[in-house]
Amino acid sequence: MKVVCFAGFSGSGKTTLVEQLIQELRARGQRVSVVKHAHHNFDVDHPGKDTWRHRQAGAFEVVAASDRRLALMREFERPAELTVHHLLAELYQGVDWVLVEGFKNSDLLKIEIWRASGEGEEPRGVLFPEDDFVAAVATDAPGQLPVPTGLPLLDLNAPAQVVDWLEQYAHRFEYDWELHQ
Known part of the structure; x- marks a missing residue:
């Protein structure tokens, strides 16, 4: 690569x-x-969607996948360098x-x-x-x-x-x- x-x-x-x-x-x-x-405050998820709701509930990571796409969202408890x-x-x-x-x-x-x-x-x-x-x-x-x-x-x-x-x-x-x- x-x-x-x-x-x-x-x-x-x-x-x-x-x-x-x-x-x-x-x-x-x-x-x-x-x-x-x-x-620092960007978002790829949309309020109300299932993945957004999972993150709002406190999930550290949410992986959403279909037969065409995979998305991983990770929430850091504190700023990460x-x-x-x-x-x-x-x-x-x-x-x-x-x-x-x-x-x-x-x-x-x-x-x-x-x-x-x-x-x-x-x-x-x-x-x-x-x-x-x-x-x-x-x-x-x-x-x-x-x-x-x-x-x-x-x-x-x-x-x-x-x-x-x-x-x-x-x-x-x-x-x-x-x-x-």
């Missing part, structure tokens, strides 16, 4: 690119999983690629997503000068990067090009389970 992280500041286009990469990888016959960093590696350990290991969105401070190899600030917006910073795990930068404005770089520059608006690059360097993204146990 290969794991690549997509990191950048809010509004840079991470979700849009990851969505496009999922489609491109699937079109190439790859099985893809996603790990997404979420805000989960690393991206904890989340990767929860995934089915028979996938080709795991795309991680967020977790910009992780020790995973990553592609930084950078977009120039719009009119009236604060200038966006970059991660790569201080983050040795940034392997490439996907941007729609390479000439406007606030800091020059020797890293590969990928076209943020060309997901097929990003997948070509990932496939070319796939060996770099192999996940080492033993290293993170």
Whole structure:
């Protein structure tokens, strides 16, 4: 399984690119999983539904499954500091690629997503000068990067090009389970 992280500041286009990469990888016959960093109060369940009612009653975990889908919801009694590696350990290991969105401070190899600030917006910073795990930068404005770089520059608006690059360097993204146990 290969794991690549997509990191950048809010509004840079991470979700849009990851969505496009999922489609491109699937079109190439790859099985893809996603790990997404979420805000502390997110919910995937709906009030009144059986699984919601089970959680409200105090269940630590609720697993809902059909012949097409499985969902696991776990309630922590107190805030838990989960690393991206904890989340990767929860995934089915028979996938080709795991795309991680967020977790910009992780020790995973990553592609930084950078977009120039719009009119009236604060200038966006970059991660790569201080983050040795940034392997490439996907941007729609390479000439406007606030800091020059020797890293590969990928076209943020060309997901097929990003997948070509990932496939070319796939060996770099192999996940080492033993290293993170």
